[in-house]
Each structure stands twice: as C-alpha cells, then as structure tokens.
Amino acid sequence: MGWSRSVVTWWYLYNEERELDALILEINNSYWEKRNILLRIKPTSDKLNPCQSLDSAEYLDRRQLVRSLPTATKAKFYGGDWRKYIFASPFEKVDGLVSQRMMDPLKPHSWASGSTLSNMTTLEETGEVRMATRLTCDGYPIDPTRMSYIDVIKVIIYWTLPVIMTTPEIFFKAIKIRLSGMMKMNSKPPVRSGSVGRHIKRLELNLEAYFRAYLARCVDNYPEPVELKYLPCRSFTNDTVYMRSPSFYEKGPTIVRYLTVEPADPSFYTRIINYMDVKTALDQEAQQTGHIADPTAQRLIVSDTSLLKSILEYSSFSFHEEEAVTFSRWKLRQMLLLTRPKSTLTFMDIFILSSLEPRSCMTYMSSRLRLSAAHTLAADSQRLLSIYLFVASCLIRWSVLELFSRARVCIFSSTGLHYPHWVTLASAVLEYCLMLKGLAVMQRWLM
CATH class of the missing domain: 1.20.1070 (Rhopdopsin 7-helix transmembrane proteins)
Known part of the structure; x- marks a missing residue:
C-alpha cells in the first residue's frame, strides 16, 4: 500500500564459495531514522556440515534466466559484533556492543519448528548483557x-x-x-554521523537552500585556502557539496585546510535562522548536547569548529535601513521585523536582505512567516497550523459569498424584479474569481 516499516531487515551475503560471509542490517527506529550496518561474520561452531555437491541448480523462471544455486555452509552457526550507534528505543543508550549469532537461512534445518534462527545481544561496555532478542520461525520459507x-x-x-x-x-x-x-x-538525541535522520519536511527543505548559499558565500569571501565539505541532511539526499575559497586554486606551496560540516537533524534548518549572530549559533548547535542516551551527540557535526567560526565571522554581512533603496527590499525588511519578537534581524535575515534579490527571497519569507505563525498560534506545529489555515480560508470564503449573496438579494428586491436561476450560479462563479484575484494581488504585494 506504499507504506512499510521494519525494525530490522537482514540481508545475507555469500562469497564465491557460496558460504555465508557477511550481513547487512537495515535498522529503523520509531522516529523514522535509519542506519545501515555491514557486518562481516565467521563460523562460531565446530560442528561442520557434510560436503554437498554444488552442481545442482534450480531455475526460478520459465525462460531459465534466473538460477538459484545451493549454499555450501560449513558451520551450523555464524556470528559477529558491531557497535551500536543508533537510538533504537527510549530505554536504550547509543553505545555498547551488539553480538549477532545466526544460522544460514538457506539451510532446511534452520527452519525447524522452535529453532533459533538468530540471536542479537546488546552488551554494556563492561560486557554485561543489556538486552537479548531472539528470532524464531513457525513455518517454512515461501x-x-x-x-x-x-x-x-x-x-x-x-x-x-x-x-x-x-x-x-x-x-x-x-x-x-x-x-x-x-x-x-x-529523550531522543540527534543522530550520529552515518545515520539517516527522520523524513525532512517541505519547509525545512526550502530553508536548506538558503543555508547552503550562506556557506558558499562565506567560503568565497574567505582569504585563506580552505575546502569545506558540506553534507546536507542525509534524510533527503546523499550528495556531497565541496566549497573552495578563491585562494585554493592559486599555484604555489600553500597549506590547504579542510573542513566538514554536516547537519544531523532536519530541524537544524529551521533553528539556524533564529540566532542573532553566528557565534551564538555555532556555540549552541555544534556543542555536545549532553543527552543521557548519547552525551556526545551534536546537532551540527563539524570537524573543526574554530575554522568554521573563522570562516563565518570573516564574512560579516550588513544591512541598514537606508540601504533599502527599493520598495520591494523595504517590504521584505518590514515583514521580517514583524516576525521577530524584539524587532531585530538575525544574521541569516541580514544575509538574505544584503546578498539576494527580492524575488529569490520569496520562499525564505514564506517559510519565516509560517514558522512565526506556528510558534504563536499552533505550538510550533506546522500540521496544526495547516488545519487552522484551512478552517480560516473556509470561513473567509463563506463570509464573502454570503455577503455578496445578500447584496444581490437586496438589489433585486429593491427593483421588484425576479432574477432567473442561472444568475445565482454565474454570480457565485464571478464572486469566487474576484476573491481569488484579490488574494493573489495581496500575496504579490506581500512577497
């Protein structure tokens, strides 16, 4: 039905000798976060299976294009260990070792009734057992x-x-x-680097483009040779963006400094636009959160915080009221001030006003207004705000149509004429078109 959820999905990998060699675990938690783990495994039991002929094969389709080969598993049990770097349960911490022990699922004896197909044990750093998970089967594979x-x-x-x-x-x-x-x-900590966060929302995705533009502009203005590797939130893309300063391409024995920046959480893009200055933003976002479940977790994963602070603080964008030479830029500034509690522009607001054209700021302004409205009216919930807007739009349309309907009845009643039925439908269509036109004109003026 287009929706699925599995806490753990196992993928069994075999080597050229057709023996169980590795395991891929797709781990998902209740917050729609994911982490994939490649686990190399080895035999853990001395009991060996008798050698079988590898010549037999079975075709899975009528055209005989897909062939299934039997496995040559030597041991009865296989196992391996991997580090736990994902918040899988509110009663679990993001640490410790996970010991995996399993049987080859392609062997018939693995599917015997009541047999243990797989055991997963979470261990403390001291070796004490924290949690055990047992996977059994009640029937044969399909x-x-x-x-x-x-x-x-x-x-x-x-x-x-x-x-x-x-x-x-x-x-x-x-x-x-x-x-x-x-x-x-x-409480849930931010994900570790290498994990995939929750699904990104449309508003967060819109603001990501402005944060990326801000990073690129700061790197372009930096005088020293640096290369910034920007990893956007992994929940919507796997791209890696490289940003290099102009002096990076200069010839000669120059020392290049490298930097990696990775937002761990999609909500980072909605938080970063609320800080007054860059220093406060980095101090809050790049520091360790101190969660009990993961004390070392960071909302912004930075390889060199001092270098990033130097790059961002070097490009200090400025915008004053006398610089609003156009009416459009003056409108943008006034609207941004309305969304701020202290009527003070943040460093991202100043970058938007000073570096981008008014037309390219429309998405930023719309997102900023929605965040402000959600914070004031809907407890920071965009879904609740959408419900408010839908109900309000229905009430406004009903009020306008009711007003026009009563005015039409008064006009025909005063003249003593009887209007035909088609007039009601035509009037309703005309009124609705006029109302939509008025809303479009108002939106263009605001943006």
Whole structure:
C-alpha cells in the first residue's frame, strides 16, 4: 500500500564459495531514522556440515534466466559484533556492543519448528548483557515464484495485522514501564554521523537552500585556502557539496585546510535562522548536547569548529535601513521585523536582505512567516497550523459569498424584479474569481 516499516531487515551475503560471509542490517527506529550496518561474520561452531555437491541448480523462471544455486555452509552457526550507534528505543543508550549469532537461512534445518534462527545481544561496555532478542520461525520459507493468489492474501494479512495490533501494545507497555518506575525513559538525541535522520519536511527543505548559499558565500569571501565539505541532511539526499575559497586554486606551496560540516537533524534548518549572530549559533548547535542516551551527540557535526567560526565571522554581512533603496527590499525588511519578537534581524535575515534579490527571497519569507505563525498560534506545529489555515480560508470564503449573496438579494428586491436561476450560479462563479484575484494581488504585494 506504499507504506512499510521494519525494525530490522537482514540481508545475507555469500562469497564465491557460496558460504555465508557477511550481513547487512537495515535498522529503523520509531522516529523514522535509519542506519545501515555491514557486518562481516565467521563460523562460531565446530560442528561442520557434510560436503554437498554444488552442481545442482534450480531455475526460478520459465525462460531459465534466473538460477538459484545451493549454499555450501560449513558451520551450523555464524556470528559477529558491531557497535551500536543508533537510538533504537527510549530505554536504550547509543553505545555498547551488539553480538549477532545466526544460522544460514538457506539451510532446511534452520527452519525447524522452535529453532533459533538468530540471536542479537546488546552488551554494556563492561560486557554485561543489556538486552537479548531472539528470532524464531513457525513455518517454512515461501517461494514467491510458486505462490498462488490465496497465498499472497495470507501473507499480506499475516504481515499487516500483527503490526497494527503490536504498535498500540508497544505504546501501552512503554508507558506502563515508565509510570511504574522500572526503567528510565530517555529523550531522543540527534543522530550520529552515518545515520539517516527522520523524513525532512517541505519547509525545512526550502530553508536548506538558503543555508547552503550562506556557506558558499562565506567560503568565497574567505582569504585563506580552505575546502569545506558540506553534507546536507542525509534524510533527503546523499550528495556531497565541496566549497573552495578563491585562494585554493592559486599555484604555489600553500597549506590547504579542510573542513566538514554536516547537519544531523532536519530541524537544524529551521533553528539556524533564529540566532542573532553566528557565534551564538555555532556555540549552541555544534556543542555536545549532553543527552543521557548519547552525551556526545551534536546537532551540527563539524570537524573543526574554530575554522568554521573563522570562516563565518570573516564574512560579516550588513544591512541598514537606508540601504533599502527599493520598495520591494523595504517590504521584505518590514515583514521580517514583524516576525521577530524584539524587532531585530538575525544574521541569516541580514544575509538574505544584503546578498539576494527580492524575488529569490520569496520562499525564505514564506517559510519565516509560517514558522512565526506556528510558534504563536499552533505550538510550533506546522500540521496544526495547516488545519487552522484551512478552517480560516473556509470561513473567509463563506463570509464573502454570503455577503455578496445578500447584496444581490437586496438589489433585486429593491427593483421588484425576479432574477432567473442561472444568475445565482454565474454570480457565485464571478464572486469566487474576484476573491481569488484579490488574494493573489495581496500575496504579490506581500512577497
């Protein structure tokens, strides 16, 4: 149905000798964060399987293009260890070692009733067991190429209904554990570098372009040779943007300094536009948050904070009221001041007004207005603000149409004429078009 969620998905990898060699774990938490882990595994049991012939093969399609080869697993159990760098549960910390022990899923004995297909144990730094997860099977694997329509329906039901019923049970049990005081619930820290944060919202995505432009302009103005590697939030792109100062390309024995900047959280783009100056922004965003679950977590991951501060503070953009030589730029400044509690422009506001054309600032202004309205009216919730705007737009349209309808009735009543039924529909269409035209004119004036 276009929606899926799995806490852990295992991908088994085999080497050229067809023996189980590695494992990929796709780990997802309840906050729509993800981290992929490549785990090299090795045999952990001395009991070896008898050698089997590797010549037999089975074709999976009628055209005999896809062939399935049998595995040559030597041991009964395989295992490996990996570091835990994702916030998987409010009762868990982002540290420790995870020990994985599994059987080859392509062997028939792995699917025996009640047998343990996989064990995952989370260990403390001291080696003490923190949590154990056991994966068992209650049936044999399904071959998708041999499934009937009834089998497909059964699989959809079996894979859907338990998840629907399990999710409210998880919330109920978590609240029960929290209220009983059995375990302490931790707040969610920012993700570590290498993890994928939650899904980015449209407003955050719009503001990301302005922060990227700000970084690029600061690097262009910096006199020393530097290369800044900017990693946008991984939840919407895997791109890596390299920004180099003009002196980077100069010939000669120059010492180039390198820097990496990575926002760990999509909400960084909505926070950065609220700081008054660059120094305060870096001190707040680049410092360690001190969360109990992950004390070393940072909302802005920077390889060299002092170098980044030097680059950003060197390009001190300025904008004064006498510089608003055009009416459009004056409107932008006045609208920005209305959204600020102390009627003071932030460093990002000044960059927008001094460096960009008014037409290119429309998205920034719209995002700034929505953030201000959500903070004032909807407890910083954009969804709640959207509901407010929808209800308000419906009320405004109803009021305008009702006003025009009463005015039309008064005009025809005073003249003593009876108007035909088509006049009602034509008048409603005309009134609605005029109202939309008025709203468009007002929006163009504001932007």
